[in-house]
Amino acid sequence: MSQPPIDFIGDKLMLAFEGRQPPGRILDWIATRGVAGFTLFREHNYDDPAQFRALTDALQAAARAAGHPPLLIAVDQEGGQLTALGAGLTQFAGNMALGAAGDPALARRVGRAMGRELAAVGANVNYGPVLDLATNPNNPSLGIRAFSDDPALAGALGAALVDGLQASGVAATLKHFPGKGEAAVDSHFGLPVIAHDRARLERVEFAPFRAGVAAGAKLLMTGHFALPALTGTTAYPATVARAVMTDFARGDMGFQGVIITDALDMGAITQGAGQIIDVIAAVRAGVDLMLIMLDADTQERLYAGLALARSRELIDDSHLHASVGRIRALREWAAAQPQPGLDVVNCAEHRALEAELARRALTLVRDEAGLLPLRLPADARVAAVMPQPANLTPADTSAFVVPALADALRAYHPRVDEFVTAHRPDDAEIAALRERVSGYDLLVLGTINAFAQPQQAALAHELLATGVPAVTVSLRLPHDAAVYPARTHLATYSLHRPSLDALAGALFGDFAPTGRLPVKM
Numbered sequence: 001m002s003q004p005p006i007d008f009i010g011d012k013l014m015l016a017f018e019g020r021q022p023p024g025r026i027l028d029w030i031a032t033r034g035v036a037g038f039t040l041f042r043e044h045n046y047d048d049p050a051q052f053r054a055l056t057d058a059l060q061a062a063a064r065a066a067g068h069p070p071l072l073i074a075v076d077q078e079g080g081q082l083t084a085l086g087a088g089l090t091q092f093a094g095n096m097a098l099g100a101a102g103d104p105a106l107a108r109r110v111g112r113a114m115g116r117e118l119a120a121v122g123a124n125v126n127y128g129p130v131l132d133l134a135t136n137p138n139n140p141s142l143g144i145r146a147f148s149d150d151p152a153l154a155g156a157l158g159a160a161l162v163d164g165l166q167a168s169g170v171a172a173t174l175k176h177f178p179g180k181g182e183a184a185v186d187s188h189f190g191l192p193v194i195a196h197d198r199a200r201l202e203r204v205e206f207a208p209f210r211a212g213v214a215a216g217a218k219l220l221m222t223g224h225f226a227l228p229a230l231t232g233t234t235a236y237p238a239t240v241a242r243a244v245m246t247d248f249a250r251g252d253m254g255f256q257g258v259i260i261t262d263a264l265d266m267g268a269i270t271q272g273a274g275q276i277i278d279v280i281a282a283v284r285a286g287v288d289l290m291l292i293m294l295d296a297d298t299q300e301r302l303y304a305g306l307a308l309a310r311s312r313e314l315i316d317d318s319h320l321h322a323s324v325g326r327i328r329a330l331r332e333w334a335a336a337q338p339q340p341g342l343d344v345v346n347c348a349e350h351r352a353l354e355a356e357l358a359r360r361a362l363t364l365v366r367d368e369a370g371l372l373p374l375r376l377p378a379d380a381r382v383a384a385v386m387p388q389p390a391n392l393t394p395a396d397t398s399a400f401v402v403p404a405l406a407d408a409l410r411a412y413h414p415r416v417d418e419f420v421t422a423h424r425p426d427d428a429e430i431a432a433l434r435e436r437v438s439g440y441d442l443l444v445l446g447t448i449n450a451f452a453q454p455q456q457a458a459l460a461h462e463l464l465a466t467g468v469p470a471v472t473v474s475l476r477l478p479h480d481a482a483v484y485p486a487r488t489h490l491a492t493y494s495l496h497r498p499s500l501d502a503l504a505g506a507l508f509g510d511f512a513p514t515g516r517l518p519v520k521m
Contacts, residue, residue: 004067007034008320009306011327012283014074014260016294018044020051022058025296030062030071033303036289036327037072040123042086042397044294049088049121049345056122069328070335074125074173076395077118079110080494081144081476083397084127089117090350093494095130096144096477097361099153099518100493104160110357111164111172113350118170120344124334125171127221129161131208133181134519137479138452140186141393144476144493148518149181151204155211162215169337171330174212176223176262177249178238179205183225187268188394192225193234201229210253218330219258220249222287224268237268239282246286258330260289265298276305283315288323358502361493363515365478369487371469373509374413376442382416383437384409385463386446386475387456389495390423398448398476401495405446405473408500412508423448424455434462443470444507448495451479460484473503478517491517 011034017026029035038059046052056073063071075084080094092114098107111129118126132139133154134146147154162172176187179201183192194205213220222239230248231241238244239261249255261282265271270278279290279302290306292299309315344350364372376382384406389398406418417440419433437443445463450456461484464470471488474480478491490506490513492499506513 006324008317008324009303009310010034011036011324012288012290012306013299013303014039014072014289014291015299016041016044016292018294020045020047021055022062027062030059030068031066034068035071036331037074037125039074039291040084041076042084042400046085049342052085052121053342060122069331072125072331072334073123074127075118075123076127077114077123078128078130078145079114080496081398082395085121086397086400088346089121090114090346090354091496091498092354093357093361093496093499094144095147095157096134096518097357097493097499098157098161099147100363100491100515101357101360102153102516102518103360104156106357106360107157107160108164109353111161112168113353115165115168115170116340117345117350119168119337120340120342122339123170124337125173125219126165127173127175129158129172129174129212130176131155131158131174131212132176132179133204133208135181135204136184137477137519139181139183141183141188141395142181143392143449145395146181149520150518151207153518155208158208159211159215162212162217166216166218169334169339171218171334173219173221173260174209174217175221177220178209178223178227178244180223180225181205186393187224187262187266189267191237191268194225194227196229198229213253213255217257218333219260220255222259222261222282224262224266236281239269239287240278240285242285244285250286258288258326259286261287261291263291263293264302265293265295276302279306280309280314283319286319288327354498355502358492358494358496358498359505359511361499361515362502362506362513363478363491363517364506364513365481365489365491365517366486367488369469371471371488372507374442374507376413380413380415380441381439382409382413382442382444383419383440383468384416384444385419385421385433385437387421387423387425387448389448392449398495404497404500405444408497408504409444409507411501412504421459424453425459426455430459430462433459434466437463437468438466440468443468444473445470446473446475447480448476449480451477451483457483471507478519479521482521491515
């Protein structure tokens with residue numbers, strides 16, 4: 001079959017769709033127009049590994065039938081807080097757990113295992129690692145997605161994760177360039193401003209990205225935040241700024257790979273009829289790929305708008321030729337990688353690594369009460385309390401996690417009762433639970449960002465005031481220990497079952513925690 005002419009607009013688009021199989025509209029698009037690939041999501045496209053492999057195979061078959069090069073199939077499989085593909089894949093604890101373990105070799109092994117599983121189900125791009133720094137615990141969209149607040153540690157772990165992913169044939173994406181750890185606004189809803197001067201940015205925010213670029217990451221994802229130190233203005237995001245995307249990323253940083261936007265439906269980007277202006281500006285700034293979400297009308301409008309902009313010479317063909325050349329080179333690289341069988345997905349080796357990460361990340365913050373290891377009488381009654389997991393930002397899949405603190409503890413002590421509270425318990429729930437817990441011999445209390453959730457902090461104060469011996473646990477960011485009187489406190493950096501199993505093992509003396517706080521407290 002002869003190759004169809006290059007669609008210089010379609011080849012710059014990453015689309016999304018709803019469906020466990022390719023909808024007819026998407027198959028028609030592939031057959032008649034160009035498209036770089038697709039971003040797929042847990043809630044829209046995923047049931048299990050076999051179904052997802054069939055979906056990605058069908059998309060690639062459609063591209064072959066149309067004479068197109070292989071598609072990019074991208075997912076947000078960060079681990080921990082954000083896992084685009086759920087049940088059936090190994091659920092690694094994520095970046096901050098790797099930060100607590102502090103071992104680049106471990107990060108490389110996790111990246112390699114994660115990459116093998118993604119490749120097996122047909123994904124060839126991972127939107128990770130996150131290289132934003134955890135310098136602001138109140139950043140509403142970051143949390144445990146960050147490795148650390150230490151630029152050197154984050155850079156070393158990010159570079160190792162890049163190496164592991166790409167050794168398994170999955171292209172890594174550094175995000176959110178050039179670093180939004182200090183953001184006080186979630187870019188899903190508004191435009192954050194990173195107001196630091198150039199010297200501070202070079203010393204802190206930019207350093208992990210330099211390490212990731214040096215490691216050979218294939219993609220760089222833009223951050224939708226204002227960066228006046230590089231642009232001279234707070235009026236628009238770095239995504240649309242040539243001073244950031246071309247002068248800094250390609251000139252100063254020396255990045256030669258593919259630059260992709262963050263999702264273009266976010267509040268930091270102009271929406272509605274004006275959205276095309278920001279998209280044209282991003283192309284003119286030097287961005288290669290446009291990450292467009294599910295709405296079919298938006299996809300059509302942006303495709304038509306970019307085609308019109310090209311016809312009016314608002315977009316230079318020399319940029320398009322160079323940009324599509326980079327994108328096609330990435331597609332050919334991805335196509336040349338071997339694809340493992342589905343038997344590698346959640347295999348025994350990966351489950352052992354998942355457990356190793358959970359154990360090595362677990363951090364004993366303090367044991368002033370001298371409770372550890374626990375030595376409980378056989379008839380001792382334990383109350384295991386934790387909130388119902390919830391998504392605290394759109395970049396979050398925590399709501400899929402089933403509470404399992406009590407189950408993990410029961411592996412060591414049978415008399416454990418489970419209490420799962422509302423994520424924001426009200427006064428009546430707090431009072432009722434205090435009364436019920438007061439008759440127990442031990443309280444194990446897990447909290448999820450209680451430092452930013454006053455209701456959880458109030459619950460912790462009330463339960464600890466009962467005088468029942470207590471172990472408290474930060475199940476997300478470790479800063480919870482500062483907002484209630486935690487005398488024996490640990491941090492897991494994850495809600496997933498392997499992290500809770502590791503917690504239970506440490507409490508009952510299976511091993512001594514060796515993780516270290518990856519952030520200043």
